[in-house]
Amino acid sequence: MTWEADDVVSVELVHPDGKPLPPWTPGGHIDVHLGGLVRQYSLCGDPADTGRYRIGVLKEPASRGGSAQVHGTLRPGQTVTVKGPRNHFALETAERYLFVAGGIGITPVLAQAREASALGRPWKLWHGGRRRASMAFGGELTSLAARSGNTVVFHPQDEHGHLDLAAILDEAASDEQALVYGCGPEPLLAALETVCDERGLRGRLRLERFAAVRAPAPEGGEQGFEVECARSGATVTVAPDQSVADALENAGVAVETSCREGICGTCETRVLDGTPDHRDMLLSTDEQTAGATMMICVSRCASARLVLDL
Structure with missing residues (x-):
């Protein structure tokens, strides 16, 4: 465990038997089981190092318990259960990249910038934070930018105010070959979406959220619907105040969940028939329109019936 900034510690995880760990790609995360809690943390190490995972964890007073477990009780030599990795924030192929990270949102972006450098793709990274001392991995980012001939701009709020997203994204708007990646607190991501909408960049924006944004209930309120499980043969009624996952679990159908927030x-x-009403924060607009999969912990049904591959 290493202090990377004020209230930010990095943790390296290795297999207890020294075996290689499952491969991962930049933008990926793992589930870490901590004293009865399961929390997701982005991987910020080197994917080429198959012997260890590295995560960065902010000590967050308003957290739901995960950061308190890491900072307060997790110590070198302890064993934890890890699942994954999974990646819903993968670095897509582009000629250039603009990265915008806020606070601990730098963790997946650090790995993405490293991959872009390895691919020989130019990038620029804006890293915002409350104070310079609270911004993690500064030395690592500076060294990476210098080695690869790219640019990282540190923008502590107490010195410079909030990031000027309009000016930052004006640069991207003039470059049709660039993709924009953002990760950080919800106000930053919501502002990125707004400014990208204004500049016609929404299709080139890729975000990862650490907390869910609740979708408003439809006019007339939530409606119940049926879910058929194609493999198990079970048919379950989902009540207006239930999630699909809860209804299935109550009926004895085994499902795997973690965050319960999408x-x-x-x-x-996988959706075999029916029209999902997507409420997640992961699937792209195109993926939601296709309706091939859904997050059953939050998403519902826009038709009377869903058939799922369960």
């Missing part, structure tokens, strides 16, 4: 991807399930 942000981790653990419960992604």
